[in-house]
Amino acid sequence: MMKKFRIPESMKQIEFIAWQSLPVVLFCVAFAAVVTILESSFHMRMAIQNDSMVPGFAAMLILRELAVVVTALLVTSRAGAGMAAEISSMKITEQVEALKMLGIQPWSYIWLPRFIASVVSLVILTALANSFCLFSAFWVSNIYLGFSQGMFIGSLQRFIQFQDFLLSLAKGAVFGAIISTVSYYFGMNCKDGADGVGNSTTNSVVCSSLLIIIVDFALGYMFSFLY
Amino acid sequence: MxxxxxxxxxxxxxxxxxxxxxxxxxxxxxxxxxxxxxxxxxxxxxxxxxxxxxxxxxxxxxxxxxxxxxxxxxxxxxxxxxxxxxxxxxxxxxxxxxxxxxxxxxxxxxxxxxxxxxxxxxxxxxxxxxxxxxxxxxxRIDQLISQSYGLAGKIIELVEKNEGSVSSTIAQLDKLVTNVNKTLVLLEKTSQNKDVSRLVDNAIKISDDLAYLTGQLRTKKAEDTYELVHKLLFRLENLDGPAVRKFLQDEGIKAKIF
Known part of the structure; x- marks a missing residue:
C-alpha cells in the first residue's frame, strides 16, 4: 500500500503544497474575507439601509466560493508552478527517460504522489482557509461593524448549512486534482531548453487557473441541485 | 519537524x-x-x-x-x-x-x-x-391576492355592464355635493348676519324664560294655585248671565257687562 501510493513522497509533497503555502493562503483569504464583509455592509447600507444580514451573506459567499477559489488560485501560482517547473526540469534532463529505463512508470512516480498530495493539501487548506476566513469576518464584523458574537453566529446559522462546508472541501479536492494533473501534463510536454521550462510553467499556471474558474462554475451549478 | x-x-x-x-x-x-x-x-x-x-x-x-x-x-x-x-x-x-x-x-x-x-x-x-x-x-398571501383579483374583475365587469347608470349616479352625486356645498356657504353667510344673531339670542332668552316657568310650574305652590283655579272654575261653571245680573242688582251695582 505504502509502496503503491508512494506515501513518503506524498508526505513530502503535502508539506511542499499545504504546509509551505499555509501562511500566504491564510494571509490572503483573511484579507479577502475582510474586504467582502466591508463591501457587503457598504452596499447593503446603501441599498436597504440595513446590514444585519451581512455576516450571513458574506459567510455564505466565503464558504461557497471565495475561500476555496482563492486558495486554489494561490496554490496554483505557488505550488502548481513549482511542480510544473520541477517536472519540466526532470523531462529536459532526461530523468523521465531514466525512470522508464528502470522500469518505473513516470505517472506512478511523478504524478501519483503529487496528485494525492494536491488533493489532500487542497482539502486541508480549504478547511483551514474557510475557518480563518470566518474568523476574520467575525473579527471585522465585531470591531468595525459592531456585530456581537451572538448576532454573527445567529446570522451564520440562518444562512449556512454544514453541507456548504463539505461541498467547499469537495471543490478543493477537485481543484487539487486539476492543479497536479495540469502541472504534470505541461511538465511532461516541455520542450528542450530554459525557454521550454519557462513556457510550460506559465502555461501550466494559466491553464490551471482557467480550469479552476470554469470547473468552479460547473461544480457550483451541480451543487445547486443538492439544496 | x-x-x-x-x-x-x-x-x-x-x-x-x-x-x-x-x-x-x-x-x-x-x-x-x-x-x-x-x-x-x-x-x-x-x-x-x-x-x-x-x-x-x-x-x-x-x-x-x-x-x-x-x-x-x-x-x-x-x-x-x-x-x-x-x-x-x-x-x-x-x-x-x-x-x-x-x-x-x-x-x-x-x-x-x-x-x-x-x-x-x-x-x-x-x-x-x-x-x-x-x-x-x-x-395565504397568494390566495388573498388571487381573491382580490377575482373581486376586482367582478367590480370591473359590474361597472362595464352598468356604465350608463354608474355615470349618471356619479353625475347626480356630483350635483348633490355641489348643492350641499352651496347650502353650507349660505349657512355660513347666515350665521354671520347681525339680525339672525339677535334672533338667535332672543330665542335663547325665551327658551331660558320658558325653562324657568316650566320649572316653577312643578313646585308645590304652583300645584296649589292650579288646584284653587280648578275649584273656582268648577264653582263658576253653573253661573250664567241672568244669575250674575241678579247677583249684581242685589248688590246694587248697575253695570252693563253682558
Whole structure:
C-alpha cells in the first residue's frame, strides 16, 4: 500500500503544497474575507439601509466560493508552478527517460504522489482557509461593524448549512486534482531548453487557473441541485 | 519537524476545525438538551428545516424535520397533512403548554420564516416529548391576492355592464355635493348676519324664560294655585248671565257687562 501510493513522497509533497503555502493562503483569504464583509455592509447600507444580514451573506459567499477559489488560485501560482517547473526540469534532463529505463512508470512516480498530495493539501487548506476566513469576518464584523458574537453566529446559522462546508472541501479536492494533473501534463510536454521550462510553467499556471474558474462554475451549478 | 509530523498536525487541525464548524452552525451538538414536538399544518408558508423556533420572541430551537403524511389527522380529527418536527430547549419546555399556539411568522428585512410559540397558561399541563399538536396555518398571501383579483374583475365587469347608470349616479352625486356645498356657504353667510344673531339670542332668552316657568310650574305652590283655579272654575261653571245680573242688582251695582 505504502509502496503503491508512494506515501513518503506524498508526505513530502503535502508539506511542499499545504504546509509551505499555509501562511500566504491564510494571509490572503483573511484579507479577502475582510474586504467582502466591508463591501457587503457598504452596499447593503446603501441599498436597504440595513446590514444585519451581512455576516450571513458574506459567510455564505466565503464558504461557497471565495475561500476555496482563492486558495486554489494561490496554490496554483505557488505550488502548481513549482511542480510544473520541477517536472519540466526532470523531462529536459532526461530523468523521465531514466525512470522508464528502470522500469518505473513516470505517472506512478511523478504524478501519483503529487496528485494525492494536491488533493489532500487542497482539502486541508480549504478547511483551514474557510475557518480563518470566518474568523476574520467575525473579527471585522465585531470591531468595525459592531456585530456581537451572538448576532454573527445567529446570522451564520440562518444562512449556512454544514453541507456548504463539505461541498467547499469537495471543490478543493477537485481543484487539487486539476492543479497536479495540469502541472504534470505541461511538465511532461516541455520542450528542450530554459525557454521550454519557462513556457510550460506559465502555461501550466494559466491553464490551471482557467480550469479552476470554469470547473468552479460547473461544480457550483451541480451543487445547486443538492439544496 | 518531519514531514509526517507537519502533515499530521495539519490533518488534526483540519478535523478539529470541521468539528468546530459543525458545532458552531448547530449541525452537531453532543451537549444538546432538547425535546421534540410534532406540529401539524396544512400550509406552512415556506418554513424550512433549520428555521428557528421561538418562544416569546426568544430563539429556543429549530425545525429539525418536515414530513408529508397524507393520512395524518390532529387530535380533533381535523386533517393536517404536514408534520413539522421541532426541537425545543429544555429551559423553555415548561413555557410550552397544552394551550400554547404555534404560529408561522415572518421576521427581518428579508422575511425570514420562523415558528413562534405563544406561552401557555400554568393551569394547563406540559406536552409529552414527541407529542403531536395542531399549529395555526398562516394566511395565504397568494390566495388573498388571487381573491382580490377575482373581486376586482367582478367590480370591473359590474361597472362595464352598468356604465350608463354608474355615470349618471356619479353625475347626480356630483350635483348633490355641489348643492350641499352651496347650502353650507349660505349657512355660513347666515350665521354671520347681525339680525339672525339677535334672533338667535332672543330665542335663547325665551327658551331660558320658558325653562324657568316650566320649572316653577312643578313646585308645590304652583300645584296649589292650579288646584284653587280648578275649584273656582268648577264653582263658576253653573253661573250664567241672568244669575250674575241678579247677583249684581242685589248688590246694587248697575253695570252693563253682558
Amino acid at each position: 518531519k514531514s509526517e509530523q507537519k502533515v499530521g498536525l495539519l490533518f488534526f487541525l483540519s478535523i478539529l476545525l470541521v468539528a468546530f464548524f459543525a458545532w458552531a452552525i448547530g449541525f452537531i451538538n453532543p451537549f444538546s438538551q432538547t425535546h421534540s414536538l410534532k406540529v401539524l399544518y396544512n400550509y406552512a408558508g415556506g418554513i424550512e428545516v433549520g428555521s428557528p423556533v421561538r418562544v416569546m420572541g426568544i430563539k429556543v430551537g429549530k425545525v429539525s424535520r418536515i414530513q408529508f403524511d397524507a393520512l395524518k389527522k390532529s387530535t380533533t380529527g381535523e386533517e393536517a397533512k404536514l408534520v413539522i418536527e421541532i426541537e425545543i430547549d429544555k429551559k423553555a419546555w415548561s413555557s410550552v403548554r397544552k394551550d400554547s399556539r404555534f404560529f408561522i411568522n415572518l421576521a427581518g428585512v428579508i422575511g425570514e420564516k420562523f415558528l413562534e410559540i405563544s406561552p401557555g397558561s400554568l393551569s394547563q399541563p406540559e406536552f409529552e416529548p414527541g407529542e403531536s399538536v395542531r399549529g395555526e396555518d398562516p394566511p
